[in-house]
Amino acid sequence: MTSTDLFLLVxxxxxxxxxAMGTLCFLVxxxxxxxxxxxxxxxxxxxxxRIRPAARSYELWSRYADLAPPVSVIxxxxxxxxxxxxxxxxxxxxQYPDFEVVLVNDGSSDATLARLIDEFDMRxxxxxxxxxxxxxxxxxxxxxxxxxxxxxxxKENGRKADAVNAGIGFSTAPLVCVIDADSIxxxxxxxxxxxxxxxxxxxLVAVGGTIRIANGSAVDGGHVRQxxxxxxxxxxxQILEYLRAFLTARIANSRLNxxxxxxxxxxxxxxxxxxxxxxxxxxxVGEDLEIVTRIHRHMREQKRPYRIGFIPDVVCWTExxxxxxxxxxxxxxxxxxxxxxxxxxxxxxxxxxxGRIGMVALPLVIIEDVLGPPCELFGYLLVxxxxxxxxxxGTVVLAFFAITVLFGTGISLGTLALEELxxxxxxxxxxxxxxxxxxxxxxLGYRQINLVFRIRGMWRFFRKDTVWASAGRVGFSKL
Amino acid sequence: MMLRFPAVADELAGLAIQIVIWGxxxxxxxxxxxxxxxxxxxRQRSVQQVTARTLTREIMAALPQAExxxxxxxxxxxxxxxxxxxxxxxxxxxxxxxxxxxxxxxHELVARLTRRVAKRRLARRVNIVRSVGSVGGPQAVTALNxxxxxxxxxxxxxxxxxxxxxxxxxxxxxxxxEALELAHATVTPxxxxxxxxxxxxxxxxxxxxxxxxxSPDVQALVADALGSSEDYSVxxxxxxxxxxxxxxxxxxxxxxxxxxxxxxxxxWLIPLxxxxxxxxxxxxxxxxxxxxLRAAMPRLIALAEDPSPWVRLRASDAAEILGGTA
Numbered sequence: 195m196t197s198t199d200l201f202l203l204v205x206x207x208x209x210x211x212x213x214a215m216g217t218l219c220f221l222v223x224x225x226x227x228x229x230x231x232x233x234x235x236x237x238x239x240x241x242x243x244r245i246r247p248a249a250r251s252y253e254l255w256s257r258y259a260d261l262a263p264p265v266s267v268i269x270x271x272x273x274x275x276x277x278x279x280x281x282x283x284x285x286x287x288x289q290y291p292d293f294e295v296v297l298v299n300d301g302s303s304d305a306t307l308a309r310l311i312d313e314f315d316m317r318x319x320x321x322x323x324x325x326x327x328x329x330x331x332x333x334x335x336x337x338x339x340x341x342x343x344x345x346x347x348x349k350e351n352g353r354k355a356d357a358v359n360a361g362i363g364f365s366t367a368p369l370v371c372v373i374d375a376d377s378i379x380x381x382x383x384x385x386x387x388x389x390x391x392x393x394x395x396x397x398l399v400a401v402g403g404t405i406r407i408a409n410g411s412a413v414d415g416g417h418v419r420q421x422x423x424x425x426x427x428x429x430x431x432q433i434l435e436y437l438r439a440f441l442t443a444r445i446a447n448s449r450l451n452x453x454x455x456x457x458x459x460x461x462x463x464x465x466x467x468x469x470x471x472x473x474x475x476x477x478x479v480g481e482d483l484e485i486v487t488r489i490h491r492h493m494r495e496q497k498r499p500y501r502i503g504f505i506p507d508v509v510c511w512t513e514x515x516x517x518x519x520x521x522x523x524x525x526x527x528x529x530x531x532x533x534x535x536x537x538x539x540x541x542x543x544x545x546x547x548x549g550r551i552g553m554v555a556l557p558l559v560i561i562e563d564v565l566g567p568p569c570e571l572f573g574y575l576l577v578x579x580x581x582x583x584x585x586x587x588g589t590v591v592l593a594f595f596a597i598t599v600l601f602g603t604g605i606s607l608g609t610l611a612l613e614e615l616x617x618x619x620x621x622x623x624x625x626x627x628x629x630x631x632x633x634x635x636x637x638l639g640y641r642q643i644n645l646v647f648r649i650r651g652m653w654r655f656f657r658k659d660t661v662w663a664s665a666g667r668v669g670f671s672k673l
Numbered sequence: 674m675m676l677r678f679p680a681v682a683d684e685l686a687g688l689a690i691q692i693v694i695w696g697x698x699x700x701x702x703x704x705x706x707x708x709x710x711x712x713x714x715x716r717q718r719s720v721q722q723v724t725a726r727t728l729t730r731e732i733m734a735a736l737p738q739a740e741x742x743x744x745x746x747x748x749x750x751x752x753x754x755x756x757x758x759x760x761x762x763x764x765x766x767x768x769x770x771x772x773x774x775x776x777x778x779x780h781e782l783v784a785r786l787t788r789r790v791a792k793r794r795l796a797r798r799v800n801i802v803r804s805v806g807s808v809g810g811p812q813a814v815t816a817l818n819x820x821x822x823x824x825x826x827x828x829x830x831x832x833x834x835x836x837x838x839x840x841x842x843x844x845x846x847x848x849x850x851e852a853l854e855l856a857h858a859t860v861t862p863x864x865x866x867x868x869x870x871x872x873x874x875x876x877x878x879x880x881x882x883x884x885x886x887x888s889p890d891v892q893a894l895v896a897d898a899l900g901s902s903e904d905y906s907v908x909x910x911x912x913x914x915x916x917x918x919x920x921x922x923x924x925x926x927x928x929x930x931x932x933x934x935x936x937x938x939x940x941w942l943i944p945l946x947x948x949x950x951x952x953x954x955x956x957x958x959x960x961x962x963x964x965x966l967r968a969a970m971p972r973l974i975a976l977a978e979d980p981s982p983w984v985r986l987r988a989s990d991a992a993e994i995l996g997g998t999a
Contacts, residue, residue, distance in 0.1 A: 261869075392863050395858075597693060
């Protein structure tokens, strides 16, 4: 073989590899878009055929309060001395017949504990922990004579998963509602969230609900008083992302009983199931995805009938990162968490024993979270290069950008239309137009930067970086 | 020969571009339409509010006499008429409420709502049931009973029962058990709410049912409902239920006596603190606390050593309420 032959061989292999990679990128972005369309259609069908929550439940529950399944709301808090009193007052004012609030102070280094003790007149008590799931030491338990349904657990720092586990150990209700301390639950959020349990045959093990972004809205006393659109574009793009995630992906997945994620900001679980599986894992940054995946795995391995539900109605508000650094940290963490969960539960992948979870839901996570970000980002560079090298036509290049950028806009607008037709929580026609405009421009920069953040999350995963990077919130607007 | 994307890729790419462009245009058109519709609705909101108020006034004016209603009523849709009647039915009482029911019958609102109901899809049927329930009156009761007995979907039958409970017109307990197929279905909190709503008017029937051969779940349902009967003559039946071999029936009896709050139940409630089943012991401890049975204190204190953490917790809470320490 001459050197020319060798050069030609290397050139052909190199070009072949480029074309193969280009084809893979094209296939992956096409598959992701097909998934999005299927999810949008399924969500539209679900909205069209669903039986809306009825006032009758609330009426009957108010007449027979003790029939409402008791709920323990577990709110872990860390260094939140400025906002914790408002958050707790908001939780105590929830409309629900029978609930307790279990606050877990996760070793705050500021005055969170003192503030709570002082504000709610709390005193230390001896309280037996029903089950020990946390890894750290409990430092004290406090109750309030003023609020008999408030319990404060003080413990050493161990991150959110450990704090929630401690709270589960002290909770006494059959249902636990796990939230973030800065989540703003709608006044009737618990009623809506537990409504599916009212007519349940015992197979429902967890329920998630729609979460919205409260940036820009007027928040006072721990309640959203007036829904307003945020002034910045970054939170507006995230409004669209939340709409796509909650109103299409989760509703569609829930309809097919393959919901893998219940947001950490609000989720209701059967306490017994959480205890059976040992509570939240401490060694992942994506504990909310991991725990739902583990529930699926546990129930399927035990061959027990079960359901994980989702309610499209808004139950909770949260604050989205308002700057790029916070967004980067959040998205990197989500990506890292997804990869950690996939690796931990790889045994379920393509395993018929785990039914549609192993055969469909987890493989879709691979397309979305493993292949998707690098293929799309790499495709933006590779496909034009292939064109410049004369390896593909301009039509293919145009198609790639149409599928990613233009179709992304179409999907966002479709989701926004679904929201307007079914829930109508966008404040006004003018705001609806603004969000629609955000849908047009989010694909020209924001989408691509997000892909970079997710690839950073992959890097963190491979480096086994376990540092919790904060999303850096700035607080809510007052009235 | 150089490798390159095959020609078919061009064709597929062309097709993809077409789909993407038309799909995105369609979505853009839809959102534009929704924005315009929303804007129009926002501008017309005050007009709609005025129309709704006029409609309500016209109905109120027409209640005393069987005359024609005004033009707003004539031009209103069935949904608008139902909304107005439903709003009034929550405000009116006594004779006025009876006149509203007569008005509903004269204008055949229930008949209009339930027309071709069997051909509607499930979610729509449930909505119709809710609308009929919100209108109220004898025709609504007949229509709801019809749906409760005959609709093929369990969801619609359950909704019909809930609406009948709302207007205090539930059928007999036996009819309810049959319509909701409770002999085979899992009993849920909603079923328990329905039976509690039935209890004040059907205590005798429930006591008879409790004495009959029923599944433990139905027995528990009936025993629980007796706690809402407001009738102390059911105490003997509850005592029998507390001796049932099925733990869920014993727990239901405890829940019932706890709600009735009659100290006559103490004689059988306190011994249940030593029941074999831990959940029965836990419920009994809680009931002793809520009923203020100080005679239970020695046994509650002994439960501090119970192997079940739930029993220890409930006994401790009860003892604290009663002024001691378990």
